[in-house]
Amino acid sequence: MANKHVVLHTAPHVKKPQDVPTIMRNVVYALLPIVAYAVYQFGISVLALVIVTTLACLGTERFFGWMGGKPNSLGDWSSTITGMLLALTLPPGFPLWMGALAGIAGIAIGKAVFGGIGFNVFNPALVGRAFVQAAFPVAITTWTPAFFSGRFTEFVPSTLTLPFLIPPETAEWVKQVAVDGFTGATPLALHKFQHVATSPLDLFSGAVAGSAGETSAILILLCGLYLIARNMMNWKIPAWIFIGVVVTSGVLHLINPAKCADPLFMLFSGGLMLGAMFMASDMVGSPLTPRGVMIYGLLIGGLTVVIRVYGSLSEGIMYAILLGNAATPLIDAFTQPRLFGALPRKKSA
């Protein structure tokens, strides 16, 4: 019996086939419908934005990998996710050069400095967004009407701003293309600053102003369910966030309905759905144990509402998740699993 080689390997000899690139690739699949809908809504400007941020993320990842003498890590798809998510959180007419900067910043300060995938404390896409939020406060709150005519043939004027230049004023352009009544404000801002309510149906379908990929709550929910069904996402994280949001906003709404919107509105407006489903659930920045996940989710949900109601911004999910990420190591330290057969703690006599 000829035997050329024998593989020596210690047990276990079988393996669940789902590995990191498989999971990450499926997250990309889950994001594709959201990107497609964003392009349908806002046109080629968003398509360009997604491509630019993704390329910026991939390029930065590769650059730091090359600097550190590490093997090519683009195949794990995680930087692709960062790029796509980042674009989805930006306004549709966001200048491309700023988008590229956000991508570079996200990967560089959000991920590479910590040592790459698995070692980052914060969600890289949100780090990128926070960077441009601080750097370009006007551009990041300049919204574009959805479904404007000619969106497949022309860019939003601000999209093609030359690098390092301030984007042009779009108010005039908006008046030309907009359907009636577009005020250039998101439902959250409308509610907060002008006390105007938006219909739940519009929130569900996404026919409202907002970041490129956050507007259709139902589509995001479906895409998230795909990942949950394939056991590639911890469903408890979005679930606890939703509970945190509903409870906090429910209490605040009962106390003062004028200041705090009802829980349903809170759930389906703004970036909450996208953030809860695709960013807070990022495995790297979330706690390990079910108890930890509960604290983490409730914390993010509660903070989101508090920032939305009491903060100076109309949106709070981004900082809530970043704070949740920051708290994760602490939560992990306090929520170690209880050992099977653990002896009851001996009282010190």
Add this chain to the structure above:
Amino acid sequence: MLALFDKLRKGRFSHGIHPHYHKEATQGKAIKRLAFPPRLIVPVMQHIGRPAKPIVKVGEEVVRGQVIAEADGFLSVPVHAPATGIVRDIGLMASAAGPRVLSIVIDVYKAASQQVLYGEPVEPETLTRAELIQRVQATGLAGLGGAAFPSHVKLKIPASKAAHTLVVNGCECEPYLTCDHRVMLEQPQDLLQGIRYALRITGAERAIVGIEDNKADAAAALKAALRPDDRITVELVETKYPQGAEKMLLKSLLGVEVPEGGLPIDLGIVVNNVGTLAQLGRLLPSGEGLIERVVTITGYNVDMPKAGNYRVPIGTPVRFILEQMGVEADHEKVILGGPMMGASLASLDVPITKGTSGVLVFQGRTFMDGENTAAVYPCIKCGRCVDACPMHLNPAQMGWLAGKRQYGLMETEFHLKSCFECGCCSFVCPSNIPLVQYFRIAKAVNRELQERAA
């Protein structure tokens, strides 16, 4: 409400995994006998404890069933000649675990009838418990489930303790293996007899046979063979790996948790494997020794039409078994035991021992149960290992510590010693981090440091 909750929890433990079981290939095949190999390699150390001492000399003729190595103290069992032949050599031979072990090599007589002529039949009912324990030791029986702990030691209840329940482990949760399943189906009388003896020896009031619910036919066969006066019940438990780990089985059957660092007897429970007790039921009255066992021989991605369950003489070399199976092609991996906890072999001249439940041949790069590259990625903190660990450890945390070689901290802060190496963490890890392998290294290093300090 509480009763309903109890009902839902019944038969279950928390965490664990659901691998592909691949039992279809062999579970329907009746146990057959494998031919005697021309040469047997019988290690004197097939159990946990002290090695047996050879009492035969090179050139001496041995008869099937004769004692060839005697027990060295209480924590040891004798070894019997698995076939009639001549002792060719007594020396260090390759073992599945790696290091060479003292073995008695027997050239089997081709013309011998291979009748078992040794053994003094007794009526176990007439003996005292102490005499019975001696008898069990004389059979050379050691746990056939894999750990190979001497059976008489397990059945002897320490003076300070008392046993009330005997749990019989018929889970066979390892993928591929079906030998226990077949034994339960084909030898229910032997098994029940063994349980009755064990009840008598331990003084336990009752016995519970726990069987995974994918082997309902085995449970039915046992129930049908029960006598009205038997204090034995048969219960189905969830099919989930590692249901067959004794701590998990006790949780599923009785809802109890063996305390950290403790043994089932601390709770008044004795656990035995079905294969062991089926042998006990046969060997105790006949006074014979353990000279053969049932082994599942199968493979993955390998052409093996004769795959099945075989009664194999102890000491049969794996090479001979593969030849009998007609496996000649190049193969990737040969495993003794199950794929979750078994050892992969460096040499095919390793023999079947008392603790060997399976011989698995894995072929091709797909042995990882899917198109999986073995590339290792950094931990992405997904928490799957935490959700899989049946001991509720934190494998991710221990993995990071192992990466930093902080083995001491793993033991003092994260209960490394509670890990029984089931491999669930490595199985689920999407980053392909060899977690349980790290833990084995950590345990070995800690053990060595402690021995050095002592």
